[in-house]
Each structure stands twice: as structure tokens, then as C-alpha cells.
Amino acid sequence: MALVIGDVKAGFLDGHPENGTVIPLPPQNGGAVGWGQVYVSFGCDFGDALLRIAIWNAGAWRISELKVQSGSGRVTLPIQDGDQKVSVGRIKASEKDTGMCPVSYLVETTLKA
Numbered sequence: 001m002a003l004v005i006g007d008v009k010a011g012f013l014d015g016h017p018e019n020g021t022v023i024p025l026p027p028q029n030g031g032a033v034g035w036g037q038v039y040v041s042f043g044c045d046f047g048d049a050l051l052r053i054a055i056w057n058a059g060a061w062r063i064s065e066l067k068v069q070s071g072s073g074r075v076t077l078p079i080q081d082g083d084q085k086v087s088v089g090r091i092k093a094s095e096k097d098t099g100m101c102p103v104s105y106l107v108e109t110t111l112k113a
Contacts, residue, residue: 013089047101
């Protein structure tokens with residue numbers, strides 16, 4: 001099993017691309033090492049977070065929004081074969097949202113037997 005854990009940068013993307021976080025992905029169901037299914041999940045505490053998610057595959061971005069709630073468990077992204085990287089940034093969810101609550105990500109995969 002391989003695990004990578006990191007933090008999504010604080011602050012909002014609105015006009016500030018430096019607040020984005022890019023997560024490279026291992027090649028799902030392949031690659032030289034023989035990786036299996038890849039899972040990417042997010043969790044937060046001390047407040048909810050709204051994330052802009054963009055996944056790069058075959059020369060195009062697949063863009064969506066993902067709500068991560070501190071009172072819930074991890075939220076998992078659907079990863080497809082050929083996905084190479086995930087770009088993540090915070091979007092202001094409400095007037096009370098400061099963009100400062102901690103949000104972390106987890107990338108996990110296993111080697112095929």
C-alpha cells in the first residue's frame with residue numbers, strides 16, 4: 001500500500017491561484033510498478049470547506065465542486081484510469097467562511113498482486 005498525506009492551502013482561489021494545491025496521482029491500474037485502484041479523499045475540522053476540484057486526464061480538466069464537512073467522515077473523489085493530477089482550491093461557501101479551517105487530503109493505492 002502507498003499513502004500520501006498533505007494539506008490543502010488556506011485562503012480562497014478567487015483571483016489567487018497561489019492558494020491552489022496540485023496533487024500528482026500514481027497511474028491507476030497500471031504504470032511500471034503495477035498500481036491498482038487509486039483513491040483520493042479529503043477531510044476537515046473546525047469548519048466546513050467548499051473545494052473546487054479539477055482533475056487532469058487526456059489533455060482536459062474535469063471540474064467540479066466538493067463539500068467537505070467537519071461533522072462527517074472523509075469525502076472520496078472518483079478517480080478514473082488516465083487521471084494524472086488533481087488541482088484543489090477553496091471556494092467561499094458562505095459569508096462566515098474564512099478559508100482557514102484545516103483541510104487535508106489522502107491519496108492511497110495498492111500494488112496489484
